[in-house]
Amino acid sequence: MAWDALNEEQREIRDLVRTLARERIAPRAAEIDESHEFPWDVVELFREHEIFGLFFDEEWGGSGTGTLLALVAIEEVSKVCATSGLLLAVQELGSLGLKLAGTQEQKERYLPRLASGEWLAAYALTEAGSGSDSAAMRTIARLEGDEYVLNGSKRFITNAGVANVYTVFAKTDPEAGHSGISAFLVESEAPGFSVTRLEPKLGISGSTTGELAFDDCRIPAAYLLGEEGEGFKLAMRILDRSRPGVGAQALGIAQGATDYALEYAKTRETMGKPIVEHQLIAAKLADMETMTEAARGLLYRFGQMCDDGVDGAELTKASAMAKLLCGDVAMQVATEAVQILGGYGYIKEYPVERMLRDAKITQIYEGTQEVQRLVIAREMARESRAFLLAGVC
Ligand SMILES: Cc1cc2nc3c(=O)[nH]c(=O)nc-3n(C[C@H](O)[C@H](O)[C@H](O)COP(=O)(O)OP(=O)(O)OC[C@H]3O[C@@H](n4cnc5c(N)ncnc54)[C@H](O)[C@@H]3O)c2cc1C
Known part of the structure; x- marks a missing residue:
């Protein structure tokens, strides 16, 4: 047998993902690219085979098999279809804030749904005027009673319009630079939240990339992720x-x-x-x-x-x-x-x-x-x- 960086259990899971990728996703890749349509059938395939679970601990319904294997899964899928590989990478990107800074209640509400793939996640940092210089963001969040009210917009957000929960960064203290930024969980049904445009683009055509608008968007104060100013x-x-x-x-x-x-x-x-x-x-x-x-x-x-x-x-x-x-x-x-x-x-x-x-x-x-x-x-x-x-x- 050829030398392999993975142990036997990891190899078995990689081989399962490889087979799914070759037999079920590869035949769809050109069509996904051509149609520019979000591949819900691939999401369903990942749900059925518990592939999203590779990114989560067992306590939340995941496999608890670690980061190396999660990366291998993205690699295997991306060999045949980079849009489909991105579905996995963004589920991780949109969930990491919860894993790193979520309260027990927040984790219980979201992580099992994200691990099963019932819900999709997104990460919203970039704005029209702030990409590499993300601290220059202008979206603001104001505490009003037991709610935060968000105003502003985000640009180029992967999974826009298909995600159920967005990790959103906004300024709670606009004068304080980096330390005035906080993170929030915004659900797609939140009042005042909308997806205002989707971008046609060069590649990864099946993935949605969109603009988010927050127009007096109200979320419970309990959806602050981590401490204020730690965003x-x-x-x-x-x-x-x-x-x-x-x-x-x-x-x-x-x-x-x-x-x-x-x-x-x-x-x-x-x-x-x-x-x-x-x-x-x-x-x-x-x-x-x-x-x-x-x-x-x-x-x-x-x-x-x-x-x-x-x-x-x-x-x-x-x-x-x-x-x-x-x-x-x-x-x-x-x-x-x-x-x-x-x-x-x-x-x-x-x-x-x-x-x-x-x-x-x-x-x-x-x-x-x-x-x-x-x-x-x-x-x-x-x-x-x-x-x-x-x-x-
Ligand atoms: C398809 C797609 C999906 C995306 N998905 C997401 C997402 O899910 N969530 C999200 O938050 N964002 C997302 N983004 C945004 C992406 O992360 C930004 O586009 C990227 O970080 C660059 O920011 P910018 O486009 O504003 O470029 P700019 O920051 O304006 O940079 C322009 C150029 O200048 C260079 N540059 C900038 N600053 C410096 C410097 N200090 N020194 C040297 N060179 C510099 C850059 O490298 C680049 O070449 C996505 C973008 C695309 C196109």
């Missing part, structure tokens, strides 16, 4: 743990593109032999395989660190590195896959053009690649490697 810190802690989900989506795209290009190169002949035997094509495939495996190394390392209870600066840096490398590799590998297929790579009959379009978003959302580099460099600047300098003096 920015919570938003960053969530992203530390969720970004590798985007990395897993990217890794799946890279592996799917490599696998497809390899099989194509074995059968397509030019100048009397399969193109895989032309050294320039063989070199591309070798680079694609090596980059993808290197990205997997960083991503799985992050998963293992999480499962070993690592937290703080070390986790922040590992998360950013995994997301950065996986996203960049996905983009490079998908581009080369299109090249290997030549003209066929550019047309919709073959999946690599979809993979190329899907890969691009992994360099943008949950912190752009530039932001990941800033995070990594910031953590490096805090580390001391003075022993090396001492050695050369």
Whole structure:
């Protein structure tokens, strides 16, 4: 048996997800991309097979099988359909605030529904005027009696219009900068809440990306998530743990593109032999395989660190590195896959053009690649490697 980073139990679950992905999702991927329709049938498939549960502890009805396996599940699904992989990644993104800062009552209300997939979740940080600079947000929340009243809007929110609960960040003290931000749970039925627009986009076409409006939106004060003023810190802690989900989506795209290009190169002949035997094509495939495996190394390392209870600066840096490398590799590998297929790579009959379009978003959302580099460099600047300098003096 080939060497595997996963133990026997993890391999069994990965194989189940892999089979579902290949047999049930792969045949739908082109259609989901073409129709731009949210794939409720894939949500139903995940519900039936308890795939959402891979992201939750047993106490909430999940499998309790940990972060590494959860990332592997996103990777397996994204190999065949990045929109479907995103369904899993966003369920985690939208649930992490509850897991990290939820009260017992909040957890009891939401986590079992999210673990079963009965409810879908979303995470709403970005606004039209604040993406990378999220602290510049303008949405405000005011406490009135036993309710918070939210006013403002959010832009580019994944699962807009399909999520039942949104983790929303808003300013409770607009003068206090980062420490004036708080987090809230807003249900889709909350009065004053609406989805005002959905964006057509380059890739991940089946996923909804939309604008949320809060117009005197009233929610119970008990739906404050964590402490007032702690929202920015919570938003960053969530992203530390969720970004590798985007990395897993990217890794799946890279592996799917490599696998497809390899099989194509074995059968397509030019100048009397399969193109895989032309050294320039063989070199591309070798680079694609090596980059993808290197990205997997960083991503799985992050998963293992999480499962070993690592937290703080070390986790922040590992998360950013995994997301950065996986996203960049996905983009490079998908581009080369299109090249290997030549003209066929550019047309919709073959999946690599979809993979190329899907890969691009992994360099943008949950912190752009530039932001990941800033995070990594910031953590490096805090580390001391003075022993090396001492050695050369
Ligand atoms: C399909 C899609 C889904 C999304 N889903 C969600 C979601 O579910 N929830 C959510 O909250 N947001 C979501 N987003 C928003 C996404 O996270 C932001 O678009 C992203 O963080 C970048 O913000 P921006 O678009 O405002 O770009 P800007 O912040 O305006 O950045 C523009 C460019 O400048 C660069 N840049 C910015 N600041 C610096 C700096 N200090 N140094 C160097 N370069 C810099 C950026 O890297 C980028 O290249 C989604 C976006 C898309 C497109």
